[in-house]
Amino acid sequence: MTLAGNRLRQKPVEPAGKTGPPRAADLLAWYDRHRRSLPWRAAPGEKADPYRVWLSEIMLQQTTVKAVVPYFTRFATRFPTVGELAAAERSEVLRLWAGLGYYARARNMHECAKAVIEGHGGRFPETETELAALPGIGAYTAAAIAAIAFDRPAVAIDGNVERVVTRLFAVEDELPAAKPAIKRLAGTLLPQQRTGDFAQAMMDLGATICTPKRPACVLCPWQQTCAARARGNAEGFPRKARKKSGELRRGAAFVVLRADGHVLVRTRANAGLLGGMTEVPTTEWSVDFDAATAVDQAPLAAEWRKAPGVVSHIFTHFPLELIVYVATVAARINAPRGTRFVAIAELDGEAFPNLMRKVLTRADLNRAMNARRRAHSS
Numbered sequence: 001m002t003l004a005g006n007r008l009r010q011k012p013v014e015p016a017g018k019t020g021p022p023r024a025a026d027l028l029a030w031y032d033r034h035r036r037s038l039p040w041r042a043a044p045g046e047k048a049d050p051y052r053v054w055l056s057e058i059m060l061q062q063t064t065v066k067a068v069v070p071y072f073t074r075f076a077t078r079f080p081t082v083g084e085l086a087a088a089e090r091s092e093v094l095r096l097w098a099g100l101g102y103y104a105r106a107r108n109m110h111e112c113a114k115a116v117i118e119g120h121g122g123r124f125p126e127t128e129t130e131l132a133a134l135p136g137i138g139a140y141t142a143a144a145i146a147a148i149a150f151d152r153p154a155v156a157i158d159g160n161v162e163r164v165v166t167r168l169f170a171v172e173d174e175l176p177a178a179k180p181a182i183k184r185l186a187g188t189l190l191p192q193q194r195t196g197d198f199a200q201a202m203m204d205l206g207a208t209i210c211t212p213k214r215p216a217c218v219l220c221p222w223q224q225t226c227a228a229r230a231r232g233n234a235e236g237f238p239r240k241a242r243k244k245s246g247e248l249r250r251g252a253a254f255v256v257l258r259a260d261g262h263v264l265v266r267t268r269a270n271a272g273l274l275g276g277m278t279e280v281p282t283t284e285w286s287v288d289f290d291a292a293t294a295v296d297q298a299p300l301a302a303e304w305r306k307a308p309g310v311v312s313h314i315f316t317h318f319p320l321e322l323i324v325y326v327a328t329v330a331a332r333i334n335a336p337r338g339t340r341f342v343a344i345a346e347l348d349g350e351a352f353p354n355l356m357r358k359v360l361t362r363a364d365l366n367r368a369m370n371a372r373r374r375a376h377s378s
């Protein structure tokens, strides 16, 4: 469902003429009419499946609902239970995850599935404390699962909820310092019952009505009690400290194309950025990268051609630019230690992160293959 569609279907909420603190009952009544239909959600009145709730919450970290839906569907189809996910090869999990980003999530998700099988008899624990002890489950995710899957009185605060709460109470402190106050205020809203629905209602309100820009306050069930709306400056909340962005790092990527239609790749170390994912060989990515000597670090000696432009990518902590070098080599060339050749037709089966997909697009493998064929036929 699109945001515009969601809003268009809704009628302005009748002002109730009341003031005082926001009431959970008003939000739950709105949720009963306007809840988003999402593939991981239980139907009204049905019990949620903890496995599907957990899977969706891990995928939704730093990622939009729209991007997550096809991945969730693929994972839930391939691995209908936590046991089947735990029994899978990690390479398959990473391959299915490729393109969703933040790959540590996929590795931790797989570890978590195994921990649920080995340490909890295949059932997710119900409390926030036990959930937070599992791999890849932080405070927010633990609270979300406890509330949504088990109806525990947990306060799950993500960016959407932070926005709603800071507006409702006109919280003047800047993020991230305001987080403890937001948690306390959010706790005052929590109902005695339907805490899972309440958590999802807060998420839906933040995602569809109380949006970062141009919130649709006229459709909001809390419009009469919202302090930011009363002041006429909802968009001014949450207050945010200015972010320091990381320095630009640069490097070079080397795409080696073998005459028999194979590309040289390697697997990144398991720990750290893009851990366990597939990549073409690259130099170090550094602030003081020296483009003039980059080819000296190529994985093998060849006639290197520089592809036009650069590949740009933004990681959470730094932006990156990669120069792409392409070389075609004879079919008899062996892969250097720590690398392997993969047939072009099988590249789709590799766990390439988005950055590497951009590198391969820039390298234009078809053009390189055709150029080599032409050179050998003339």
Ligand code: SF4
Pocket (backbone or CB within 6 Å): 164, 167, 168, 209, 210, 211, 215, 216, 217, 218, 220, 221, 222, 223, 224, 226, 227, 228, 229, 234
């Ligand atoms: Fe957000 Fe407006 Fe509702 Fe306040 S009234 S919570 S600003 S949508």
